[in-house]
Amino acid sequence: MNLNLTLIGQAIAFAVFVWFCMKYVWPPVMQALQERQKKIADGLDAASRATRDLEVAQEKAEETLKESKEQAQQILEQANKRANQIVEEARDNARAEGERIIAGARSEIDQEINRAKEELRAQVALLAVAGAERILESSIDESKHRELVDKLAAEL
């Protein structure tokens, strides 16, 4: 119970312990704690940044998908239109071609008819002349009556 030298001894021991703690224990532990705190904060920061990045990327992907879908739709429509156009064109061409062929055929037929008519006319003229020669039995000046006969033939 009596106060004695122990008091001073204890005070010195206490001072030494506090000094040691202040010098060699507190700073490293505190530093480690703060560094870990910083690390954790950085980690959380990075995680939130990554989440945000992911969101942005997802949005972008969605947008791209939408765009490409629209593009595909457009291309499809264009192709359809083009196909219709081609079909239409082909039909027109075919029709025109058909008409041309028909027209050609028709003109050929007309030509044939005309030629036949000419031939017929020539032959009819000769035939008429021959007939008339026979009928008249008289000599007829071929050149004199030629005009007449031609007129006759033309009336055929």
Added chain:
Amino acid sequence: MAGNNPTSTEYIQHHLQNMTFGLHPEHGWSLAHSAAEAREMGFWAIHVDTMGWSIGLGVLFLYLFRLVAKRASTGVPTGLQNFVEMMVEFVDGSVRETFHGKSKLVAPLALTIFCWIFLMNLMDLVPVDFLPMLAQKVGAWFGADPAHVYFKVVPTTDVNATFGMSLSVFALIIFYSIRTKGLSGFIAELTLHPFNTPNKFAQILLIPVNLLLELVTLLAKPVSLALRLFGNLYAGELIFILIAMIGLWQLPLHFPWAVFHILIITLQAFIFMMLTIVYLSMATEEQH
């Protein structure tokens, strides 16, 4: 139990006597063989058991914490590092909450106080006869009379230990006061509060009153700090000794008191730490 069946009073007194080493007027430098001899040694004697245990426990505390501090990693802490970090964070939190000045000393001081006092108090949970009897056997082996081998295990039941710490804290209080407010500010704080008047003459009359009040306030800090810790632990130790005297029935009594004492041990360490922080915080704050 000491020697040849001592009476209860002898038993208790034996347990409450420190192992004292000092210069006895008759026997020269020696260990005191009785309480009277220890008293006769006067101030220049030292309690070997108190010093030994407190330094041992302090070294144990610093060794453990230094071990962790040396290889403190920023990764996931494990085992001892976890515990040390928990303690450091707890103390750091308490200091941050209470102490608003800037000081590199206060937080480590608080940590040392808390851990050291806690460890010293913890010795109270070692059964009261265990270590003293061991000491007596060792003493007997060295040829000493076992009845005169005193061995007190709990350093905080020695006023010297508690006053050693509280007076160191007191010195720090005065140091911080003077550093923050200057010597004149410190003296002004002691003499111009709590009674203060603009009238110079009346103020001069009030100075002694103020000084008396403030000195009591100031001195009450280390005294209450030391006596609170000492009183609690001394009383706890005494009850352990009383329980140890009743024979076989001590077991059911010893256990609840020990469990309750765990609370006191931690609480007293915490109170000492907290009050130290508060006192130092008050010392560093400007005029109140």
